Amino acid sequence: MGELERVSGLPLTNFRDEHVDEQVARACRRLDVDDPASLARVLRADAGERRRFRRSIAISHTAMSRDPHQFALLEHELLPRLLAGGARVSAWSAGCSDGSELYSLALLLERLGALERALLLGSDLLEENLALAQVGAIDGVTDSVRARVRFEQRDLVTDGPPPGRWRLVLCRNVAIYMGPGARQRLYRNLVAALARRGVLLLGRSERLVDPGAFGLRAIAPHAYERVDG
């Protein structure tokens, strides 16, 4: 797998073993090769296949306002709490894919009249996703919305959190593809990015077994508030 890791440029050991094995087996079948070493040779020679393999490992599926009940939670509970008293909100979409999650949040903040008080950052592992995010060719996204968002490349496991303390961190549908060790490092990095009383929102199939161990407390389904720090 070491050679595949080098060729793909992805930290394969951070992903769940079964997920990587499945994607490697699929790619081997599709390209009619017998083993990971042969697959690595094909990927080295073929940029298109390399991109396809990277996308299959770092699943990039996303959508505007994905899981609408979570956006309803943001609109009716989490954002009112964070914006109370005219406060500014800094929000980080960790594992932002093509930016749909961050743009959905920006449009929601605009609807709430709070976009001007927001600092919005998206980060992802794949440059190809960030290139799409930077363009922001999404229905309803105007230049003034685009001007409020910023995107950067970051490995959430090994690079650590971005500088600053964030009042809202969205990390949805990222941890599910990680192995247990990488997932613990990811959660530690997300918590380190949170301001005191800042809110972390995970995906609808993700939860922390022991939020207290991270200095968090549950405040809504899949949503946690930082109580220390």
Ligand SMILES: C[S@@+](CC[C@H](N)C(=O)[O-])C[C@H]1O[C@@H](n2cnc3c(N)ncnc32)[C@H](O)[C@@H]1O
């Ligand atoms: C399934 S998408 C989720 C996108 C969005 N958060 C959502 O829920 O719609 C997972 C994203 O996490 C990114 N990702 C996976 N591992 C990562 C890592 N170690 N560091 C940063 N991003 C990562 C992938 O590139 C992909 O864009």
